Amino acid sequence: MNNRKRKSGSRFGGLGWIGLVLLLLLVAVRALTQQEEVEPVKAETVVSAHQDNGTWTAMPDSVLVLCKPASLTSVPEQVLERTSYVVSYNAETRCPNWVAWQLTADHTDGLMKRISNFHEDEDCPLPRATLQDYRGSGWSRGHMCPAGDNKWSRQAMYDSFSLVNVCPQNAKLNSGVWNSVETDCRRWARQYGEVYIVCGPVWSHGPRRTIGANAVAVPDAFFKVVLRLSPTPQAFGIVVKNTEGTRKRDLYFNSVDQVERITGIDFFPALPDDVERQVEATADMAAW
Template identity: 45%
Template sequence: MNTSVVTDSLEETQANVNREVWSTLPEVGYPVIPDTIHEKLLERYCYSVSYNKFTRQPNWVMWQLTGEHVIKRKEGVWNEYREDTELPSEIRSTLEDYASSGYDRGHMCPGGDCNWDDEGRDETFVLSNMCPQHPKLNRGDWKEIEMACRKWAKQYGNIYIVCGPIFLKSQQHERIGLNQIPVPEAFFKVVLCTDSSKPKGIGFICRNTDGNRKKDFYVNSIRQVERVTGYRFFPNLEDSIKSLVYDMDDINNW
């Protein structure tokens, strides 16, 4: 299965934008990815997705998290995983693909970042926001990074987050389910804060394994994550801010 093809036309991508989002993601800009990678843009209320019909997973998921969202978070446990029926059946993953696979349905945008809004939280449980993720990563180090992001949003007032899978070109991917969903070899996350007196940036790359390490083990700069993924993050960000934040790789600055 070839995971790299020409992207949908601009008209087709725009036709698949679902509805207005509350956030200011366009101010910093959606990630720019190589034109050899298929993408379909899906805009949810709390997050936006670049969806790849060949991997049946996101290329990236992006959202804005504010301190107010963290304060308004509702407690509870939800288990409302479902197929994304806004996508044609021939390009979407199914619950059966993940069943007994040994991998979690790993949220990219976590429900806990959107459960200040019931509809927004529910939208995080569609499989177009999921990737096959090692259970110990999903429930361990990846979750710890998610919790750190909430702490930073509360501390600084507003952050932008982008994350997604990494498929290594040099490896033959493990596959799961009837639809032969490829398992990512790693995941990336980049975090940007522009609302503090001193802008901040940080990146993470986590191998899709059972690692149990401190967060600084995964730390990279945003520029390093760009090199690994081939993506260009926050394209609308002013060059003066980029020059300050893109090479930051010290989590102690957060």
């Protein structure tokens, strides 16, 4: 009896190993298939959101509520929702008023490669920014919600290259200080689990420079405000001139309140009033 049990157990063990090998082969085949699926998409391709490998295929309502600034009344505003961000578009400047998103630790990396297929946003009325407006202008197409925050999703990566998410930006600023701040935000998202970010252009009160046949306005500076809720609520803002930019000379850390005074935008209005007052009053960079 015992011998029969041992033989039966031996046969079962052999079958178990075969099953494990087959499972590993299946996993390997799936991995290869996924690698094939993350090839860059063409500009005209519209990707189905349900194929994404991120934690959502559309920004959850709870995230939208916390991300979105208060409605604007002093400037044109068209609010558009995309896979990973929400944007307030200004038909007068042909630029966003602001772009807002939640950056989670899971979304700081991913399999998607940068696709660099800038495209018009057909939800914006004519005239609107086009690729031709930027050609030969001397200004780069500066992301507000960066491509580096959208590697987790094919559709999110595509959406990040919409011109509704772009402003004319000094090329050296784009690849220098602005890029450094974006990298810092990904580091903070990994460290604290998630951060909430709003950024956009800053305009002076004088005449605006424009580029292209569609008169896309060139910002004088850019702002970014960053909020975390864990382990304790903290927030800060920055303003950086739209010049070649150096961290010492052209990047200014501010409280969120100060950025609100500069931009006229009310950030994070969904926070409880006592928390909003606390986190927006000061910029304690030592807490980050």
